[in-house]
Amino acid sequence: MPDWTDTLIRVAAIVGVALALTRIALTVINRVTRRLDEGEGPATGLKRRSKTLASVMRSAVLVLIWTVAILTVLSQAGIAVGPLLAAAGIVGIALGFGAQNLVRDLLAGFFILLENHYDVGDVVEVAGVSGAVESVGLRTTTLRGLDARRHIVPNGEIRVSTNLTKLYSRYLMTLPVPYDEDVDRAVGVLRRVADELRGEGRFRDLMLAPITVLGVDNYGDSSVDVTCYVETAPGAQWEVGRELRRRLKRALDEEGISIPYPHREIVLRRADAVSMAEAAGRDGGG
Numbered sequence: 580m581p582d583w584t585d586t587l588i589r590v591a592a593i594v595g596v597a598l599a600l601t602r603i604a605l606t607v608i609n610r611v612t613r614r615l616d617e618g619e620g621p622a623t624g625l626k627r628r629s630k631t632l633a634s635v636m637r638s639a640v641l642v643l644i645w646t647v648a649i650l651t652v653l654s655q656a657g658i659a660v661g662p663l664l665a666a667a668g669i670v671g672i673a674l675g676f677g678a679q680n681l682v683r684d685l686l687a688g689f690f691i692l693l694e695n696h697y698d699v700g701d702v703v704e705v706a707g708v709s710g711a712v713e714s715v716g717l718r719t720t721t722l723r724g725l726d727a728r729r730h731i732v733p734n735g736e737i738r739v740s741t742n743l744t745k746l747y748s749r750y751l752m753t754l755p756v757p758y759d760e761d762v763d764r765a766v767g768v769l770r771r772v773a774d775e776l777r778g779e780g781r782f783r784d785l786m787l788a789p790i791t792v793l794g795v796d797n798y799g800d801s802s803v804d805v806t807c808y809v810e811t812a813p814g815a816q817w818e819v820g821r822e823l824r825r826r827l828k829r830a831l832d833e834e835g836i837s838i839p840y841p842h843r844e845i846v847l848r849r850a851d852a853v854s855m856a857e858a859a860g861r862d863g864g865g
Contacts, residue, residue: 586655589655601641609633683735684717684719685717688734691720696740696742697712699712699714701743705739709722718733747787747811747812751807752820753805753807754804755838768827768831769790770792772823773786774790784812786809787812788810802839
């Protein structure tokens with residue numbers, strides 16, 4: 580059998596092994612990710628982490644397997660691999676100088692993944708935009724805003740990242756109390772409503788602790804402002820906050836406690852009032 584036939588057989592075997600390894604690796608990654616996604620209960624840190632790393636792992640596996648396969652094929656074909664690697668290194672250095680932004684994005688993406696700044700599903704603020712993380716790659720991070728706009732942010736542009744849903748979330752709110760109302764009474768209504776909400780249905784899991792009332796933080800134009808917050812499961816702060824405000828408004832109405840709004844009182848001095856009355860009389864007599 581000719582030598583080239585043996586070489587072709589070896590090459591075919593190498594490609595076949597590479598294809599099989601690729602299929603096995605991708606199947607394992609997909610099954611693990613799917614099993615975590617199908618788990619019961621709210622998304623855990625492990626679920627989100629798996630979604631974040633899944634796409635990166637797929638790319639890394641493909642690059643690793645096929646790089647080794649190509650080098651092995653070249654070696655079997657009698658081509659010296661060492662000089663090729665040296666030349667590739669020189670080309671890589673040259674490209675690095677010419678593509679500094681790309682290298683910066685890749686390095687930033689690597690450390691974002693390594694340090695676990697955020698995962699798929701987290702709500703973050705980065706590079707002046709905010710939204711839910713759809714994907715995290717080595718070069719870019721993709722966000723989906725509340726208005727459904729899709730933001731693709733180069734990782735190298737991210738200087739500060741603010742994660743609103745890491746481990747737990749917090750809904751911060753201010754309760755305005757009228758000056759002629761008892762603050763303690765209004766706070767009592769707030770606590771009662773929050774405790775009732777925390778004891779119902781799915782809010783048992785969403786609200787991690789009783790409401791925390793920090794106290795009076797400001798004397799406004801028309802109200803005494805009481806600051807409070809509720810700790811919630813990651814990403815649940817907006818749902819909890821909307822329902823809490825809805826129930827609180829109803830409870831305050833039932834207790835006869837109004838929610839103050841800005842208003843203005845006009846005080847007329849006696850001389851001004853007399854002048855206005857005389858002017859009105861002249862107009863009426865004319």
